Amino acid sequence: MQHLKYLYKFLWKHKLKLLVGTFFVLISNFFALYPAEFVRKAFDTILENTHNINHFNNTNKIILKYTSLILLFSVLKGVFMFFMRQTIIVVSRYIEFDLKNEIYKKYQQLNLEFYKKNKTGDLMNRISEDVSKVRMAVGPGLMYTINITTLFFLVINRMLDINSKLTLYTLIPFPLLAISIYYVSNKINVRSEKAQKQLSKITAITQESYSGIEIIKSFNQQKNILKNFVNQCKKYTKKQIDLIEIEAFFFPLIIVLIGSSTLITIYIGGLESFKNNISTGNIAEFIIYINMLAWPIASIGWITSLLQRASASQERINKFLKIKPKINQNKTKKTLIKGNIKFKDVSLIYNDTNIKALNCINLEIQEGKTLGVFGKTGSGKTTLLDLITRLYDTNSGKIFIDNIDIKKINLSSLRSYIGYVPQDGYLFSGTIKDNIIFSSDNYNYNKMVAAAKYAEILDEINSFKDGFNTIVGERGVQLSGGQKQRLSIARVFYKNPLMYIFDDCLSAIDKQKSKNILINLNKKMKSKTSIIVSHKISSLEKLDDIIVLKKGEIIQKGSHTDLIKTEGYYKEVFIKQSSNLENI
Ligand SMILES: Nc1ncnc2c1ncn2[C@@H]1O[C@H](COP(=O)(O)OP(=O)(O)OP(=O)(O)O)[C@@H](O)[C@H]1O
Numbered sequence: 001m002q003h004l005k006y007l008y009k010f011l012w013k014h015k016l017k018l019l020v021g022t023f024f025v026l027i028s029n030f031f032a033l034y035p036a037e038f039v040r041k042a043f044d045t046i047l048e049n050t051h052n053i054n055h056f057n058n059t060n061k062i063i064l065k066y067t068s069l070i071l072l073f074s075v076l077k078g079v080f081m082f083f084m085r086q087t088i089i090v091v092s093r094y095i096e097f098d099l100k101n102e103i104y105k106k107y108q109q110l111n112l113e114f115y116k117k118n119k120t121g122d123l124m125n126r127i128s129e130d131v132s133k134v135r136m137a138v139g140p141g142l143m144y145t146i147n148i149t150t151l152f153f154l155v156i157n158r159m160l161d162i163n164s165k166l167t168l169y170t171l172i173p174f175p176l177l178a179i180s181i182y183y184v185s186n187k188i189n190v191r192s193e194k195a196q197k198q199l200s201k202i203t204a205i206t207q208e209s210y211s212g213i214e215i216i217k218s219f220n221q222q223k224n225i226l227k228n229f230v231n232q233c234k235k236y237t238k239k240q241i242d243l244i245e246i247e248a249f250f251f252p253l254i255i256v257l258i259g260s261s262t263l264i265t266i267y268i269g270g271l272e273s274f275k276n277n278i279s280t281g282n283i284a285e286f287i288i289y290i291n292m293l294a295w296p297i298a299s300i301g302w303i304t305s306l307l308q309r310a311s312a313s314q315e316r317i318n319k320f321l322k323i324k325p326k327i328n329q330n331k332t333k334k335t336l337i338k339g340n341i342k343f344k345d346v347s348l349i350y351n352d353t354n355i356k357a358l359n360c361i362n363l364e365i366q367e368g369k370t371l372g373v374f375g376k377t378g379s380g381k382t383t384l385l386d387l388i389t390r391l392y393d394t395n396s397g398k399i400f401i402d403n404i405d406i407k408k409i410n411l412s413s414l415r416s417y418i419g420y421v422p423q424d425g426y427l428f429s430g431t432i433k434d435n436i437i438f439s440s441d442n443y444n445y446n447k448m449v450a451a452a453k454y455a456e457i458l459d460e461i462n463s464f465k466d467g468f469n470t471i472v473g474e475r476g477v478q479l480s481g482g483q484k485q486r487l488s489i490a491r492v493f494y495k496n497p498l499m500y501i502f503d504d505c506l507s508a509i510d511k512q513k514s515k516n517i518l519i520n521l522n523k524k525m526k527s528k529t530s531i532i533v534s535h536k537i538s539s540l541e542k543l544d545d546i547i548v549l550k551k552g553e554i555i556q557k558g559s560h561t562d563l564i565k566t567e568g569y570y571k572e573v574f575i576k577q578s579s580n581l582e583n584i
């Protein structure tokens with residue numbers, strides 16, 4: 001259970017509420033205890049007066065008194081149980097909130113490498129299922145533990161006061177009850193987890209089959225997909241049936257064990273009553289006590305298994321919270337920069353694949369100049385850009401911005417200066433407007449329209465029925481590839497940053513539109529450092545400088561006019577692309 005120690009800080013934070021909650025538990029148990037005594041007294045009164053008709057009215061009054069008291073105490077017990085839940089369970093929801101936020105904050109800090117290593121499903125589970133399991137331990141788990149302990153001591157004390165022999169006999173089945181409930185709950189948990197996992201699988205399959213619907217249909221794979229789906233559903237049903245089988249044991253088990261305790265009470269209690277050691281009312285009182293103890297004792301097993309699961313979940317959460325972000329956040333003051341970028345002997349090997357994506361890059365982009373990056377697929381273009389945005393850090397060598405080591409610049413201020421259009425322009429499932437203004441904290445309609453205009457997408461947006469309020473379907477499925485790219489570009493224009501970084505984001509845009517965007521960019525880029533990665537030479541020819549990458553190394557460097565005069569890869573591609581066939 002040591003992993004749950006992490007929760008102390010949260011429990012401490014809410015200590016007052018928890019203390020008040022414990023107090024409510026005590027009071028509610030106090031009110032739960034007395035009705036049993038009233039029942040005994042009522043029984044004994046009836047027994048004493050059954051043969052005396054003259055005492056009827058008096059007996060009636062006494063019985064009425066006890067009935068009202070039982071009713072009153074039950075209501076009070078209920079009221080305090082309500083308060084008990086209102087405090088302890090509410091605290092568990094606060095802790096759930098705190099823990100979820102802590103995890104989410106961590107997600108935001110961790111770098112790209114972490115996301116490449118971990119599956120989305122696992123990350124989602126940490127924040128949803130694992131936190132829920134922990135909440136169950138700090139909510140119901142804690143509440144029932146306090147409840148059981150106090151109730152147990154109060155009731156057993158009361159029972160021992162009446163008759164210790166009868167107490168011992170009636171309690172015989174109880175340890176058995178606790179152990180078997182523990183065993184059954186554990187099995188229930190294991191099976192329910194299996195069913196849950198299967199359900200997640202079905203959800204994943206369903207989700208994939210919707211998002212990949214175009215490919216499924218075009219490859220005519222509907223039947224196979226359906227077959228797979230039905231198979232997974234069958235497995236799920238089987239797992240649910242397994243679960244129901246074991247769940248069906250739960251209540252009968254409790255009933256059998258309470259029943260046996262009750263029988264023992266009646267039998268031993270009867271014998272004791274004959275010997276005049278207890279009254280018959282005591283037997284009734286005992287039966288009530290047994291019923292009061294049954295659920296708490298059954299809960300011991302349930303709580304133990306709850307705590308075990310919470311501990312396993314917390315262990316996973318702790319492991320993840322301990323991960324230190326590899327990219328140092330650098331909380332120094334916001335650094336004012338102008339935009340001179342310098343690479344000095346920069347290399348990068350990706351840890352997970354051991355691929356040397358960049359090898360000893362030396363490069364300088366003067367403030368306000370434009371650089372084109374050209375090269376075959378896999379040559380390291382995206383990697384080069386990722387180092388500037390610090391999605392990754394260099395293994396060796398240094399990058400300087402305005403002669404300041406990039407690692408010494410406040411990370412969030414660095415990123416605020418950069419307008420980055422990634423290669424796979426991701427769109428969120430909101431409206432077009434949401435996607436464009438995403439890059440800034442302020443909303444300005446005119447700026448948004450201008451950004452769309454510069455990105456050559458304004459006409460299309462206006463032609464949509466809902467204009468800027470058109471919902472971009474999940475992953476932007478309602479838009480064409482080129483439209484998605486242009487929206488990603490509009491997002492960056494709206495940001496109006498100090499530096500522009502375009503990663504092959506004109507690939508699905510026709511030549512004329514690409515040209516216009518670049519002209520607009522040129523207008524905007526005036527005095528702004530920009531890097532443009534492209535496979536199309538037409539997108540690079542106007543830039544100040546161009547580098548050609550091959551296997552992570554710069555093999556050619558110069559302006560477009562220089563490069564087309566020099567024998568090499570750039571010139572080869574230029575000739576091919578200039579021919580009508582490739583010049584799309
Ligand atoms: N996150 C990563 N983890 C491990 N290896 C990576 C990662 N990203 C890229 N690589 C590898 O690094 C090399 C350079 O990749 P990079 O994405 O920089 O190429 P690129 O020039 O942008 O290619 P493209 O034109 O296809 O976009 C490739 O061999 C690739 O397999």
Ligand SMILES: [Mg+2]
Pocket residue numbers: 381382383423503504
């Ligand atoms: Mg790339």
